[in-house]
Amino acid sequence: MAEIQITTTQNVTIAFTAAEVGERILAYFIDLVIKIAYVGVILFLIGSFSSSGGIELEENFNVDPWSVMAIIIILGAPVFFYTIISESLLLGQTVGKKLVKIQVVKIDGYRATFLDFFIRWVMRFVDINIFSGVVALVSIGSSKNHQRLGGMASGTAVITLKNKVNISHTILQEVADNYKPTYLSVIKLSDNDMRIIKENFLRAKKANDFKTILLLKEKIIGVIEEEPLPDVTAENFIKCILKDYNHFTKNM
Known part of the structure; x- marks a missing residue:
């Protein structure tokens, strides 16, 4: 497992374990299943609406192509913006990342911002959508901190939350070995x-x-x-x- 060294604002170095490629791929497919399920539900509802007199209603109101396009955009927005919204609200995690126990963090010790998540999201079109993720796999495998291009551009990396993290100087407080930090x-x-x-x-x-x-x-x-x-x-x-x-x- 690769180790990512992060220096906090107090000049304390923390050693995180980078998320493995398999963990990231699993999280990606979990999120993909969620998106597909959402689309399936929407298509089912549209089909039900059409079969129950929706077509007649459309004819009565003379729905134009622009209105249809607007409806498609509105219904498709949750899928399109899923990743950036999830990571922003869940502090660097999507549902898939949360289940796999991995998280996006800043490698400079600061908290990741919406701009960081936005840069990662925009770069997904190069990292993942082009050549079926080959660019991301090559970048993760060859970079020091196991970052895809989006991670390099935003100064972020993906770590696993399953590991133990250590920093210098102890504040005495009894904590179980299997304790999971919240903040x-x-x-x-x-x-x-x-x-x-x-x-x-x-x-x-x-x-x-x-x-x-x-x-x-x-x-x-x-x-x-x-x-x-x-x-x-x-x-x-x-x-x-x-x-x-x-x-x-x-x-x-």
């Missing part, structure tokens, strides 16, 4: 940040100082630029941040 952008925090967070969190929790806990939560969000998952309390969010950070620091 990958926790790496934007420094060791000193985590010490301050942990000390103040424990002190505030002991004193039932909920105001300080909420303030810590907002400070963390401001740095990692990632909102807590729905229905997660401020206390549980901070606990998760501590565990996630330790997941990246243990065994060093």
Whole structure:
């Protein structure tokens, strides 16, 4: 397995494992099945509509070719924009990537933006759609960070979430070996940040100082630029941040 070295904004180097070609191909075909299923449902609904008097309705309203084209574009948009929308909303993952447990990340330590996903999406037409993905396979196999052309252009790479990730300096917090981190952008925090967070969190929790806990939560969000998952309390969010950070620091 190839290793991708990412240096965070705190000059801490993290070693990620690049996603294997087989994992990426599997994720691609899962997404393809989802797209095909969507198209199948749409065609079924159109067929049902036509067989139940839709043709007569079309004649009554005198639907012109431009209207038909507009309908086709609207119905086809979810398939066409599937990848860029999914990766933007799921933080670098499509449904296929999520099931296979791989993710798109920035190799400079920052969080991937919509522009990064847009560049990757545009380059798909060269990487994947031309020559049936041969360009992507050659690029992934020959590049240092296993990137296709879209990854090189956007400064992103695809990593596997199944591996253990390590960084220097440990913030002591008990974490199981099979623990799965929730907030990958926790790496934007420094060791000193985590010490301050942990000390103040424990002190505030002991004193039932909920105001300080909420303030810590907002400070963390401001740095990692990632909102807590729905229905997660401020206390549980901070606990998760501590565990996630330790997941990246243990065994060093």
